[in-house]
Amino acid sequence: MLSPATIISKFLLQHYQGFYSWTDTLKGIYYGPGSTSTSLPKLLELLGVKKAFIVTGRSLHDKTDVVKKVEQILKDSNAYGATFYEIGQHSPIGDIRKAMKILEQVEADVIVAVGGGSPIDASKVIRYHLQQDSGGKTIPQIAIPTTLSAAEYTKGGGYLNDQHLKVSINSPELAPAGIILDAELTLATPEKLWLSTGLRAIDHAVENLYRPLVPPPVKHMAYAALADLFKYLPLCKKNPESIEIRQKLQIAAWMSLFPMKLEKYSAIGLSHALGHKLGGPYGIPHGITSCLTLAPVVKLKAETASESDKEWLAGALFYLREPSTGSIEGDILKLSSLIQKLVDDLGLHSTLTEYKVPREDIPKIATLALTRSDHPLFAKVVKLVEELY
Structure with a gap:
């Protein structure tokens, strides 16, 4: 036997x-x-x-x-x-x-x-x-x-x-x-680094749902990545020695940012843009920036995204085996809550206060993330960053 x-x-x-x-x-x-x-x-x-x-x-x-x-x-x-x-x-x-x-x-x-x-x-x-x-x-x-x-x-x-x-x-x-x-x-790989970069992969998958030029088949692969990441990250925290779970997570991360040859450059979305401006200057690891910014950005999308992008975001609930709230905006807010709950359950909750990010830098961070201070979303992004303290 x-x-x-x-x-x-x-x-x-x-x-x-x-x-x-x-x-x-x-x-x-x-x-x-x-x-x-x-x-x-x-x-x-x-x-x-x-x-x-x-x-x-x-x-x-x-x-x-x-x-x-x-x-x-x-x-x-x-x-x-x-x-x-x-x-x-x-x-x-x-x-x-x-x-x-x-x-x-x-x-x-x-x-x-x-x-x-x-x-x-x-x-x-x-x-x-x-x-x-x-x-x-x-x-x-x-x-x-x-x-x-x-x-x-x-x-x-x-x-x-x-x-x-x-x-x-x-x-x-x-x-x-x-x-x-x-x-x-x-x-x-240290647990916090491994799990937080798993949230980075979730960030890739979510932002591929509203990133310009991403074709529908790749968006559906992002859904599959979300399903596996939400399932296997908590299991990996409980059983960190499981090579099987880790291999499944590596493949899920692959699906979250599946290689594409696009017609022209397509930047990842606002969560990544904020992460880039918070990470290097203030010494915040990439994975932790996603733990900070992704749920709030998804919440903002319920208000500001195009109807098409809202539909793609709301569709994630089906793949996460979660019932609909009855409205597209409600489903996006629920997705935001699920992301934040996962961050908390994995022990990855943090604040900008922990990393000593000066509050007076908030307008600069918002400007750099949006590329200009007269962007229509500037005031909302400033408020979003304020709530990360």
Whole structure:
């Protein structure tokens, strides 16, 4: 008779391990527990690269064996160049400059980003600046995420400039060439970081429901992501060692920001815009900014969104197995309440007071998020930020 552990392992291998490929830039997404050891060598061969430069953060490097495992796989493939582990939160430009110098010294031809949104975004920025400096084609990137921030699915990235302001870059060539979703590597991720980036994934899914140019099939994938994230985040808090739950959450994060080739640039919505202006300047992690801003922004949408966007938002209740209130606006307000309840239940409630955000900065934050102070929603957004204290 097979043991329960063997049965679970066979189930995971059969249902949550596989491969997906799309577009000229993204050569493949490998997913499944333990998949790094087999898929990383495959991606190196697929990309035709010889020497890898690992970009990661200090905590992941110093406090876990995740980076060492990736280094060993690269060494076994005779493809290890060097590791840079000083990428700070929100990818400061000073850290990026240091990494660029080392990458050029070792003559690496591929970056392997290991960790959350900061090293993944930093790798995109490194590649972008190298491309700008050389005027040639950028080197490829392989992303091995250990959070649910979903930065690996976009062709854009962000960093903090010398004035600690968020700067965004965007280019079709910046999408990673390969992504590895290995739930085993997420076991070392701190609980608050893991769960809060799960809220970041919910933020992606919700804002894809009213983001311009997103086609209906992708919106329905966002619904599926919401259903799984709402289900599995609380289960993961109760059973943090479950690799099965973690793998399902990684796939849900993938669905929350499914790779798309849009006709033109389409920015994520107001919750993300506020998060970008709160995160870097005030040292608030990306996941926590979503915990702060998403529920209030959805509440505001019940009042200000277009009828089409309201219908998409209200439709989320069906996928969350929640009854309708009887009105579209009421359903959106209920969605906002459900998001806030999830934040609270996961122990992720916080305030701007905790992060010492000066109240006098509120108008500036609203202006930067909306891109101008004469925006029709300026007064409402100022009030929204005031209520985050």
